Amino acid sequence: MSLLTKQPGSTPIGSPGSVPHILVVDDEQHMCDVCGRTLRRAGYAVTTTSDPKVAVDLLHGDQAFDLLLTDIKMPTMSGLDLAHVAKERDPAIAIIIMTGFASMENLHQSVQRGVADFLSKPFELDQLRLAVDQALHKRSLLQDNLRLRAIEQLLASSEALGTTLDLSELTDLLLEVTLRQIGCRAAFVLLVEAVGGLGRPTASGPNHRLLAPGRALANQAYHQRQLLSGKQETFAQVGEGDLPFALAVPLRAQGEINGVLLLCDDQPSAFLPGAQEEIALLANYAGSAIRNALLYQQLGDAYQRLQELDRLKSEFIAIASHELRTPLSIILGYTMMLRDQHTGDQHDYVQRVMESAKRIKDIVDDMVSLRHLETGEERMTVASCSAMELLTEAAERFQQVAADHRHEVRIEVLDEDIEFESDREKIALILGNLLSNAIRFTADGGRIALRAALHGAAPSPDGGERVIVRPLSMADSAAWVSFEVQDSGIGIPEREQSRIFERFYQVADSLTRDHGGTGLGLAVVRELTITLGGMLWVVSQEGQGSTFAVALPRRLE
Ligand code: ADP
Numbered sequence: 001m002s003l004l005t006k007q008p009g010s011t012p013i014g015s016p017g018s019v020p021h022i023l024v025v026d027d028e029q030h031m032c033d034v035c036g037r038t039l040r041r042a043g044y045a046v047t048t049t050s051d052p053k054v055a056v057d058l059l060h061g062d063q064a065f066d067l068l069l070t071d072i073k074m075p076t077m078s079g080l081d082l083a084h085v086a087k088e089r090d091p092a093i094a095i096i097i098m099t100g101f102a103s104m105e106n107l108h109q110s111v112q113r114g115v116a117d118f119l120s121k122p123f124e125l126d127q128l129r130l131a132v133d134q135a136l137h138k139r140s141l142l143q144d145n146l147r148l149r150a151i152e153q154l155l156a157s158s159e160a161l162g163t164t165l166d167l168s169e170l171t172d173l174l175l176e177v178t179l180r181q182i183g184c185r186a187a188f189v190l191l192v193e194a195v196g197g198l199g200r201p202t203a204s205g206p207n208h209r210l211l212a213p214g215r216a217l218a219n220q221a222y223h224q225r226q227l228l229s230g231k232q233e234t235f236a237q238v239g240e241g242d243l244p245f246a247l248a249v250p251l252r253a254q255g256e257i258n259g260v261l262l263l264c265d266d267q268p269s270a271f272l273p274g275a276q277e278e279i280a281l282l283a284n285y286a287g288s289a290i291r292n293a294l295l296y297q298q299l300g301d302a303y304q305r306l307q308e309l310d311r312l313k314s315e316f317i318a319i320a321s322h323e324l325r326t327p328l329s330i331i332l333g334y335t336m337m338l339r340d341q342h343t344g345d346q347h348d349y350v351q352r353v354m355e356s357a358k359r360i361k362d363i364v365d366d367m368v369s370l371r372h373l374e375t376g377e378e379r380m381t382v383a384s385c386s387a388m389e390l391l392t393e394a395a396e397r398f399q400q401v402a403a404d405h406r407h408e409v410r411i412e413v414l415d416e417d418i419e420f421e422s423d424r425e426k427i428a429l430i431l432g433n434l435l436s437n438a439i440r441f442t443a444d445g446g447r448i449a450l451r452a453a454l455h456g457a458a459p460s461p462d463g464g465e466r467v468i469v470r471p472l473s474m475a476d477s478a479a480w481v482s483f484e485v486q487d488s489g490i491g492i493p494e495r496e497q498s499r500i501f502e503r504f505y506q507v508a509d510s511l512t513r514d515h516g517g518t519g520l521g522l523a524v525v526r527e528l529t530i531t532l533g534g535m536l537w538v539v540s541q542e543g544q545g546s547t548f549a550v551a552l553p554r555r556l557e
Contacts, residue, residue: 026050386419398439458478
């Protein structure tokens with residue numbers, strides 16, 4: 001395989017700084033020599049030939065020419081036909097015809113073939129230099145014009161690439177734009193796989209087939225991280241037609257290569273330096289679009305994995321909580337019996353075993369309630385409740401643990417007592433969770449207050465509280481009862497205050513500070529509050545303590 005290595009746009013024809021290349025064709029060797037010498041002296045690169053057939057081969061070869069200076073009348077081929085060949089390969093090539101006499105017919109054909117100038121033989125060498133300078137200047141303008149138009153079109157087409165995040169739609173679109181914009185016969189996109197380099201090619205058409213040399217060229221461009229062209233080998237086929245010219249362009253975004261675009265043609269002209277510039281631009285667009293699509297796909301995959309993980313966690317909780325319940329009841333039953341049968345130290349030891357078993361029971365209860373609440377299996381048992389009674393019960397349940405930590409737990413009920421209608425067990429669970437947290441997240445010797453209050457209308461927490469649950473419709477006139485659990489503990493950083501109500505979420509520090517817990521308690525509180533049609537909010541400052549509040553409608557509909 002013969003390979004030419006080119007950087008995009010490194011040798012655009014007529015670009016500032018590059019030496020224009022001129023092809024001189026005249027069947028008189030003497031004319032070739034004179035013109036060649038004159039133009040070389042003027043600073044141009046010149047190739048001369050007295051054989052028009054050789055000129056045709058040269059025009060089809062690797063060397064791109066900026067100007068064709070040709071005699072009009074030659075024995076084997078006319079200069080006008082040669083001009084046609086040259087224009088086919090590069091529509092912007094400058095052409096100057098040398099002629100002994102210019103007939104009207106010749107003039108007409110020359111205009112059609114885009115001939116820039118005529119030089120009537122014999123001519124002065126100054127005339128030749130002037131004509132070449134002017135023709136090259138015109139060519140450069142024409143080239144800029146063509147390039148601008150092509151880039152304009154390319155930008156319009158490339159915009160479409162940014163409209164989809166579906167990877168297969170995107171590769172199809174890229175192939176479509178490539179064929180339309182670059183005008184090659186076939187194109188292929190090979191995306192980089194997570195392992196093992198380039199994956200299977202996507203082709204621009206059903207009968208467009210990538211062959212082994214084409215794949216090898218794409219691989220080489222990927223590994224060398226640069227644009228590569230190949231020629232005179234069958235890189236691909238369209239139906240039965242061989243495509244012996246190819247250009248492999250890495251698709252990159254942010255320094256990473258995410259694929260290779262391979263363009264194949266039966267002519268080398270599709271990949272002239274001007275076109276390469278366009279291709280490089282297209283590859284940049286495509287690279288970014290593919291990166292976005294890949295990121296989107298990865299995000300989707302990660303989300304699915306998370307959902308699956310979530311399902312597995314829920315399943316695990318369901319099984320674990322179910323399996324733990326029975327042995328736990330047995331432990332609790334027997335320890336209670338043992339405690340009552342013993343006195344002194346032994347009574348205290350058994351009491352401790354019982355407290356720990358109760359703590360496990362609380363965790364299992366949280367797991368079960370959360371599952372029931374989430375699946376909507378949880379039933380409401382509405383009964384008449386007393387705020388005072390609920391607070392006292394909660395305080396009594398945690399009396400021992402609070403005492404172990406020398407916390408002072410106070411019940412503050414401003415009104416005599418508040419009687420209301422709700423699900424007593426659920427409120428007990430809410431208060432138990434909040435009080436347990438208050439005890440655990442407060443340094444020994446802290447102050448904990450349990451409060452209840454009656455409100456004539458729905459309380460509207462708006463003094464910096466983070467509201468976690470608020471019912472969609474609230475009857476303004478209905479009375480509400482609120483519960484507060486306030487501690488003088490470690491507090492919760494503002495950015496964490498919403499997140500702690502998610503399942504399993506724990507403020508990072510609380511893990512290292514060894515407060516224990518499962519990260520389920522507040523999720524249960526949140527779900528229970530929703531079930532009870534209530535509101536839930538928190539006020540907290542790091543290092544200053546926290547207040548969790550739950551407000552419930554006084555009467556349930
Ligand atoms: P856990 O079993 O970890 O207590 P929760 O859902 O009850 O789970 O609480 C989640 C996290 O919220 C806790 O790990 C802790 O970081 C934070 N948190 C809850 N209550 C308090 C509180 N009263 N003071 C400080 N941080 C708290």
